[in-house]
Amino acid sequence: MTNRVRIAIVGSGPAGLSAAARAAELGIAHVLLEKSGNLSDTIFKYQKGKQVMATPSALVLRSDVPFEAGKRETVLDAWGAQAAALGINVRFDADVTGIEGEQGAFILQLRGGDTASAERVILAAGTQGNPNLLRCPGGDLPLVQYQLDDPAEYIDEHIVVIGAGDAGIENALGLAADPAQGNVVTILNRSADFARSKPANVALLNEAAEAGRLTIRLETSPAQVRESELVLDTRDGQETIRCDRIIARMGTAPPRGFVEACGIAFSSADREALPVLSEAFETSRPGIHVIGALAGYPLIKHCLNQGYDVVEFINGNRSLKPADEPILAERFAGLPGQRSVNQWLTLFGQNIGIFSEVSPLQMRELMLDSQVHAFAPGEALFIRNDTGSSLFALAEGSVVVETGEDPAKTVTIGQGQIVGEVGLISGRRRGATVRADGPVVAIELSRTAALKLMATVPAAGRAIARVSIERQLLQMFGSGLSREDIAEAVDLAEVRTVRAGEVVIAEGETGTDIYVIRRGSMVVEKSIGGKNVFLNYLPAGSYVGEMALLDGQPRSATVRAAIRSEVIRLPGDAFARLLDRKPELRAKASADMAARRATNAFIEGRKEHFTSSVDMYSETAQFLVDNGLGEATDVLLIDETLCIGCDNCEKACADSHDGLSRLDREAGRTYAHLHVPTSCRHCEHPHCMADCPPNAITRGPDGEVVINDTCIGCGNCQRNCPYDVIRMDAVPPKKPPLLTWLLFGAGPGPGEPPYAWRKKHAAAVDAPKKAIKCDMCSGIDGGPACVRACPTGAAIRVAPETMLSVAQLAKEA
Amino acid sequence: MSLVQRQTSRQLDIDHEGFLRHRRFLWLKRAGALCLVAIVAYALADVQPRPSGGTWLGYALGTIGTGLIVWLALLGVRKRNMSRGGWSLKAWTSAHVYLGLALIVIATLHTGFQFGWNVHTLAYALMMLVIASGVFGIVVYATLPAAISTNREEMTQSQMIEAIAAVDRQLESAAQLLDRRWAEPVAAALHEDALAVGIWRRLSASQPGGATLDAITAINRASAEESGNPALVRLEALLQRRQAQLARMRRHMRMKALIEVWLYVHVPATFALLAALVAHIISVFYYW
16 A cells, blocks of 8 residues: 555646646645556657647647647657656556545555555546457456567467457458468458458458468457467357467447546536536546546647646635636637626526536637627628538527528527527538627537537537427428427427438338438439339438328338438428418428429339430449448549540649649549549538547538648548548648749659659658648639649539439430 | 539539530630631632732731640640639630641641642641641540540559559469479569560550460469369469459550550640741741
8 A cells, every 4th residue: 555645647648747747846745647658658659750739829838848849759758858857756557447435535446456545536548548358258368468569479379360450450461471480360350341441451461361371250259268269159150269369459448438437427428428527627526637638628738738727726726717718818809898708608608598507617618619709780690501510609689590582581599599500410501691680799619619519518419409400490391480380390300310321211111201301311212113213312401201291102212311311200290280280381392292203203204215324324323322422512523434544633733732632533433434533522521520639620611621720630530531532741842833844844843743852852850741631722713623624524523412413314315 | 302502603613524515515616617717718818819828818827827826835834834713724625626626727728728848838747747646636535535444443553553463472472382393484474574665565555475374374284284283273363363454454554555645746746836837937027
């Protein structure tokens, strides 16, 4: 039993290190518990020489630990030196497995049975998590290991690699690389394919298996580990193989389980939810504080500041203003009324309904990701058909919504309400113009901030969801309806998530429910002569199912999700009652139905005469949907009957953007000479945006998804993009102008400069690698350079609605 | 039904039409009109003593022709200058093709059908060479892209090379276990420069000797002798795959070469034409 200290800090990343440094500086007895054998293990594991960024640049650094942007080595050296200089009390290889006791006398259980004792605990363990353990019987035997440092270490062994991710594949290939080692290597994959890994790795693995260097076992999982034997569950029953060593690479578990086991409450069951914290970062278990990435702050600067702040708070400093105070003060400076930051925050919390359950700490965080605006009477918050996925909350004043084409028909939305939620949820363009009705103070929450709010504050999430259903119905079914009219339908509405390919409505079944596509998109198909014929593509904001309700017939076509989507199911009888009350709505629905009937009749009519052209249309549409057009807003396609392969599109792209091309013309899938190159599709709900620590990815005015200069080069977006369109690269040196190349041959000429030239002309200091992707030539007059620079007209940019419309068929036939 | 509209004012409205059909053959119509005007003027104008480059009509046609030639040559700059603004290279190509063809009429009428062994006719001949190579270019641009696309089957050029290299690696390790008699033809196939460069070889897609084919024959014979030795069967399959991939690569390279080779006539001839044109104009004015 060690002596009890005042503060135990778990994790020595930026947050924990900064907290320990503050404690050391203040002379507080402390211990810094680090799971690994070195400080800041996450950054320690960065690749050599990686540039570590210091964003947000506006945030003041307040820590006893120095930090500025630089190479991984420089940053780590500075931290190590400072830790030594301050005399921080570090315990390495101290993996905390549980926390017992209570404030004033916590006992921290360490792996291996040791303990540490402290009055208070600061959890700063980060989000890297622990490797998933082998759960089958015998999984704790010594032949199981979770890491492979040097594959050359093992000879003449039967080794089984479990896990079909890139880590597992690379380990297996490493172990089997040299036949002279004599290892018998087997890799187990629970599923039938290697969907989660890089195609290049899978190709190498298959090649190695074909050459007999290793064995791949698909649809196989471990059942029991014995001394030098492994029992496998295969598709055809159990099987036992010889096994001297198991390398388990089955991903890592997020640390939420551990945190919850410490008795700390999270705001909701949502996967993105965070621990509930007070302003002093204290959790629901008194005496335990959570800071850093675990508290939802992934950036190093935030972490360093919080480490400092939390120790100050624990030490009784009540007057400390958060480091973000100057940023917020500047943000609120333009608002009328001369209020202080705290006064504004209180006002927002009181006036705005969705903020009622937001804690002061969350409020500050929310404001950092948001903009506050003061609008003059009549000024537009946003205009119909603008792109925008932000959410507006009205802190003071009300607004009018111009719903239709007729500006006279308006709806008023009062103080404390929200507007703009349709764009947030569907990812599509604004459906209405919203203007200030008198002076308005509004908070504009960025998409990420709004999603975080919905995930972390359940009450806010529910409120936004209800409002969005109500508004979507009002907007879709047009004017003449009031909130009261649709209240019954909204109450009975149910939001359903559907997987890609899942059938929402099946042809021939009976049912009268109406489905509103809230996000994602659907394809409508009809079986004609035993073949599925593509009838229509429905983007978010459309509805289906009204035909069966109106004419009482079975469903006339199948509706499937093109991508993962969300639909709102409205019970048919509730909707029927609404139609009975509102003859105008019935007329509108009948008109929509007539239009769809006409489409169906057109395609069926074609089918008899032009079977091949309809088949072609169906198959091409299916190909495009399979290649991500279902979630695209604007995609580059290449007509390969026209493409001469000159790559002028790539050159134009490079020359329009710092010399780096954001598209790979040749790569990508092709069907019927229609080629989808590797280039950004500007998804409705961009996967790349999901996990960007500095929130550097935004949507621009023309719908383009853009990465801005605050990118820290972490590569999350590159990993999250399912279409492989993001590359990490440093901006190459500037080329001489075109004419000096044309006339005198200076420089490498148009297009991306070759590697050798870049290297030769590189600046003395390496430029940091940042994420690079298509920005649709945002801000460049004339629009996308790839299309303008195509000499034959092969390159076109399309929105899926136009590409997948019947008009295409009519044009061709 | 759908609430979504596409509204990007900044963006150029570019339809899905090839360069030949661009804006419903706008430049074909304009070039045709230009030719028609020139022909009618030539027929109606009563120039003395006879139609030639030295009459008022001759000067007019010559000026138009010179202007066109200089402008047509500037496509090379336009294509490489990725400036901002609402230009479309497709529109330029379309105009380049049809106005270039119109030059046949304009320049021929300019000569007044007077030809000789002099610098003037040299300029005319060079221009016709440029146009003829351009016509070849239009033909390959119109016919080859679909064939290239079909041949490559979604593979990029580097993937094709990588695929051949992957088969080679497998062949090498498979052949090591074999008797020398059978390993040797495989080694010969691997060491052969199967994708040798050279313009004629590219354009004809012919292959040197075909050591892979020889190896297939040899292994086939061996397989028959040793009646289905699994190692030999596997080896033959690998060799067949290599042969198919080499054939695909050669077809790819041949078509890529065809689609580019005419430029090696078109562009240098353009420069020669510009030089001859300068000589033609200077000499005409010098001896005026």
